[in-house]
Amino acid sequence: MPADDASLLRAMHAGDAAAADALWSAHAPRLTALVHAMMRGAGAASRFADDAVQTVFLRVLSLDPDAVDAIRDVRAYLTQAARAAALNARRAESRESARREELSARPSGAFTLPEGLDDLVANLPEPQREVVLLKHVAGLTFDQISLVTGEPRATLASRHAAALKSLRTALQPAPGATA
Numbered sequence: 001m002p003a004d005d006a007s008l009l010r011a012m013h014a015g016d017a018a019a020a021d022a023l024w025s026a027h028a029p030r031l032t033a034l035v036h037a038m039m040r041g042a043g044a045a046s047r048f049a050d051d052a053v054q055t056v057f058l059r060v061l062s063l064d065p066d067a068v069d070a071i072r073d074v075r076a077y078l079t080q081a082a083r084a085a086a087l088n089a090r091r092a093e094s095r096e097s098a099r100r101e102e103l104s105a106r107p108s109g110a111f112t113l114p115e116g117l118d119d120l121v122a123n124l125p126e127p128q129r130e131v132v133l134l135k136h137v138a139g140l141t142f143d144q145i146s147l148v149t150g151e152p153r154a155t156l157a158s159r160h161a162a163a164l165k166s167l168r169t170a171l172q173p174a175p176g177a178t179a
Contacts, residue, residue: 005074038086128163
């Protein structure tokens with residue numbers, strides 16, 4: 001079995017599982033620790049350190065053989081790739097955080113579904129749920145929803161009617177129940 005990192009990398013790229021295991025054992029713990037440390041303070045994103053390192057190794061498999069041969073310092077290459085994955089994850093976490101803040105700072109006139117009804121709508125089949133949300137939360141007409149989804153207006157109206165029927169049924173008190 002090849003001993004140096006460059007030989008292990010080429011062998012892994014060629015499908016040698018033992019070389020992949022050896023390369024993983026030699027580098028994954030250090031790379032995972034780096035990604036985890038870089039992600040610290042990034043909320044839930046720090047859980048993805050293992051996934052990020054696996055992705056780095058998987059990307060090597062998708063490289064052109066000439067690109068693999070061009071890697072002169074495997075440790076530096078893998079570290080750079082892990083660093084990039086961590087930075088990308090931090091950026092994604094930052095964007096997600098900003099999106100959550102934006103959603104929580106909705107204008108006072110924004111419509112949301114009443115508590116309890118949102119759970120019922122969430123349980124509708126996806127096509128019905130989408131029509132209900134586009135109509136009642138986004139405030140679109142069936143013609144506008146048709147433009148958004150590319151679906152015929154009649155199909156959308158039918159889905160809406162089915163969704164309302166399901167919601168009415170779910171909101172009916174159970175027989176014999178007292179209010």
